[in-house]
Amino acid sequence: LLEYLEKDSFTKDEILAIKTEDAGLTEHLEAIKQAYGFGYDSISELIEELEGYLKSLNERLDYYLNIDFDGRSVVGDDPDNLDDRDYGDNNVMPKNGSIHGTHVSGIIAAVRNNGLGSNGAANNVKIMAIRNTPNGDEYDKDVALGVYYAVDNGAKIINMSFGKSFSPHSDWVRDAIAYAAKKDVLIVAAAGNDSKNTDEGQYYPNDQIGVGEEVGDTFLKVGATTYDYGSGIISGFSNYGKSSVDVFAPGSRIYATVPDGKYRFLQGTSMASPLVAGIAALVLSQYPKLSAAELKQILMNSGLPVVKKVSLGDDAVVPFSELSKSGRLVNAYNALIMASKISR
Incomplete structure (x- = not known):
């Protein structure tokens, strides 16, 4: 194409304007047009x-799935002993690898209406940064202790934009989730990006064993949707589950903050989760007497129902209502209206 x-470099308009009968060139054109169809404005993007x-996958291979990797001896920690807590530090600003967390924080709390980048979901939000899952090296101990720390230090809403399919100490995390519920703290968690029904295969962290009883009533699992309000509304990567996922929110091509004062489009249930957490913060800021359990129910019950059947990655077509407990897409406006009627 560059030679042609x-x-x-080239623009989208230049590509769309090309008319050719050359088979090789046509093949390249179709591939690029498909990329534009996914919402990208440029091939470089x-x-x-x-x-x-690819970097994320390699990190998972190098750390999370590498049985020979030992990242704990450096800090003198035993990951199989929850009582061994004298490790780690207060550095939440690593030299690299902070794009994900910065993007998540911006979705929640980027300054609104300042003419820069994007608007966060809520105003006047304080972010408590807890870095407990660096570069795919996610330990249940770190997740559990992170929850305890956040709860004990005043967090009212916890966002969990991370997860995994294998959790040797999942009971530790469930105990922490139950502790958060007891302390009236809402936890919002990403449903995962494996395009799977997590009713049939667990995705952690979660608040139940299989599809059994939940350990608390303040844990909210979020799947991701696209910007196509139709049969293609479910993001192709998003997990789903009538029992294991509570609600859906936009998670495809989300524009938000990244380090060095920049902004980028990213996607994943990691983006859908903080949007819901931000809406929760917005509602709670207006109606501070709401309990965390009430806040969860408001977010689930006030969402928009999608009456159409939707497509999944395996070509199955199912009712949207069968993909989560609520069968709804979170809606901030409706949540505020419902909160005004419920708040004491």
Whole structure:
């Protein structure tokens, strides 16, 4: 294409304007047009996202799935002993790897209406940064202790934009989730990006064993949707489950903050979860007497029902209502209206 256009770069309009009968060129054109169809404004943007995804996969291979990796001896920690807590530090600003957390924070709390980048879901929000899952190296002990720390230090809403399919000490995390519920703290968690029905295969952290009874009533699991309000509304990567997922929210092509004062499109249930957490903060700021359990029910019950059947990655077509407990898409406006009627 560069040779055909006789230039080093091209725009979307230039690509769409090309008319050719050359089979090889047509093949390249169709591939690029497909990328534009996914919502990318430039091929460089697509390449950047693919490179980021590849980096993420390699980190999972190097750390999370590498049985020979031992990242704990450096800090003198025993990951199988929950009482061994004298490790870690207060550095939440790593030299690299902070794009994900910065993006998540911006979705929740980026300054609104300042003419820069994007607007956060809520105003006047304080972010308590707890870095407990660096680069895919996620231990149940760190997750559990992170929850305890957040609850004990005044957090009212906890966002969990991380997860995994294997959790050797999942009981520790469930105990922490139950503790948060007892202390009236809402936890909002990403449903995962494996395109799977998590009723049939667990995705952690969660507040139940299988599809059994929940350990608390303040844990909210969020799946992701696209910007296509139709049969393609479910993000192709998003997990789902009538029992294991509570609600859906936008998670495809979300524009928010990244380090060094920049902004980027990212996608994942990691983006859907903080949007719901931000809406929860918005509602709670207006109606501070709401309990965490009431807040969860408001977010679930006030959402928009999607009456159409939707497509899943395996070509199945199912009712949207069968993909989560609520069968709804979170809606901030409706949540505020319902909160005004429920708040004491």
